[in-house]
C-alpha cells in the first residue's frame with residue numbers, strides 16, 4: 100500500500116521538466132508526502148493500492164510549479180510617484196539619481212520607518228504576488244545603506260517567510276547606492292559594507308546571497324569585485340545588477356565568481372554572454388524596469404538563446420524603476436517587449452528562476468522529491484499564462500503540500 104498525505108486529481112500538469120516543452124501530462128494526478136512531490140503521472144497510471152489522507156479535485160485546472168519571483172526589492176517604505184511625474188515632464192532617471200532622488204529618497208523613507216511599518220507596507224505587495232501563484236520570492240535589502248536599516252529590512256524579509264506560505268530568499272544589496280553620509284567617499288563606504296555591515300548581517304543569519312548595482316550611477320566593476328570578495332569570504336553566492344544602463348563588464352565579472360545570476364542585461368556584450376554560458380550564470384531579465392524607464396535597448400535575447408544561457412524573468416518590484424507586483428505581467432512583457440516565447444516566459448518564472456536562486460534541486464519543476472509548491476490555473480493551455488494582460492487565472496495554490504490560505 101502506497102501512502103500519501105495528499106493527492107490532487109483531475110488536473111493537467113505542466114511539469115516544466117522537458118527542456119524543449121512544457122512537459123505536459125493531461126488528465127493527470129500529483130501526490131505529496133512530507134511537503135514534497137511523491138508521485139505524478141496520468142491518472143490512468145495511478146498505483147492500484149494507494150491511500151491519500153486528503154484528495155483534492157483540481158477541477159480540470161492546469162497545474163504548474165509554483166511561480167518564483169527571483170528579483171525583487173519589495174521591502175521598502177515610501178512612494179516615488181512624484182519622480183514618475185517628473186520623468187514624464189522630461190527629467191531622466193539618471194539625472195534624478197544624481198540630484199539625490201531615486202534610490203536615496205526611498206532610503207530616507209525606509210530608515211525612518213519602523214519594522215512594523217515596513218512590514219505593513221510590504222505585505223500588500225507580497226499578497227499581490229501570492230495571489231498570482233508565487234510560492235518563492237527573493238527579497239533584496241539596499242534601501243538602508245547602514246547596518247541598522249539593512250538589518251531591519253532583512254529581518255522583515257525573514258519574518259514574511261515565517262508569517263506567510265512563501266519561501267523567501269534574502270539578498271544583501273548594501274552596494275545599491277552611496278549613502279549621503281559617505282558622499283564622495285565610495286571606497287570608504289564599501290569598506291564599511293565589506294568589513295562591518297555584511298559580516299554583522301551574516302552573523303545574524305539574515306543573508307542568502309549578495310548583490311550590487313554595477314553601473315556608472317552605481318559602483319564600478321572594481322568596486323563590485325570588492326563586494327564579491329567579501330561575499331566569498333562569507334561563503335555566500337553572488338548575483339549582480341549588470342549592464343542595465345551601460346556595459347561595465349558586470350556580467351562577465353559575475354560569471355567569473357560563478358555567480359547565480361546577472362540581472363537586467365540590456366547592454367550585455369558577446370563577451371558577457373560567453374562568460375555566462377561558460378559558468379552557468381542565469382540571465383535574469385527585468386522587463387518591468389525596461390518598460391517603466393521607457394528604455395530602447397533590448398537585452399540580447401536571441402544571442403542568449405543561441406548560447407543556451409538560461410533566461411529567467413522577474414518583477415524587479417521597486418518604487419523607482421519597476422513598481423510592479425505582477426509576475427504574470429512580467430511574463431507578458433518578456434514576450435511582447437523582449438520577444439521571448441511563452442514557453443521561455445514560463446521557464447523564466449519556474450525552472451530558470453529557481454536556478455537563479457540556487458534552488459534548482461528544490462523547486463522550479465514538478466519533479467519527485469522537489470517541494471510540493473504548485474499553482475492551479477483556470478486556463479486552456481500553459482501558453483495562456485504569458486498571453487492574457489491583467490487577468491489572474493490562478494484558481495488555487497499549494498505551498499509545501501498544503502493548500503494556501505493567506
Ligand SMILES: O=C(O)CC[C@@H]1NC(=O)NC1=O
Nearest residue numbers: 201202312340388417419420
Ligand atoms: O530606483 C530604485 O529605487 C531602484 C532601481 C533599481 N535598482 C537598481 O540597481 N536598478 C534598478 O532599476
Ligand SMILES: [Fe+3]
Nearest residue numbers: 170172340415
Ligand atoms: Fe533590481
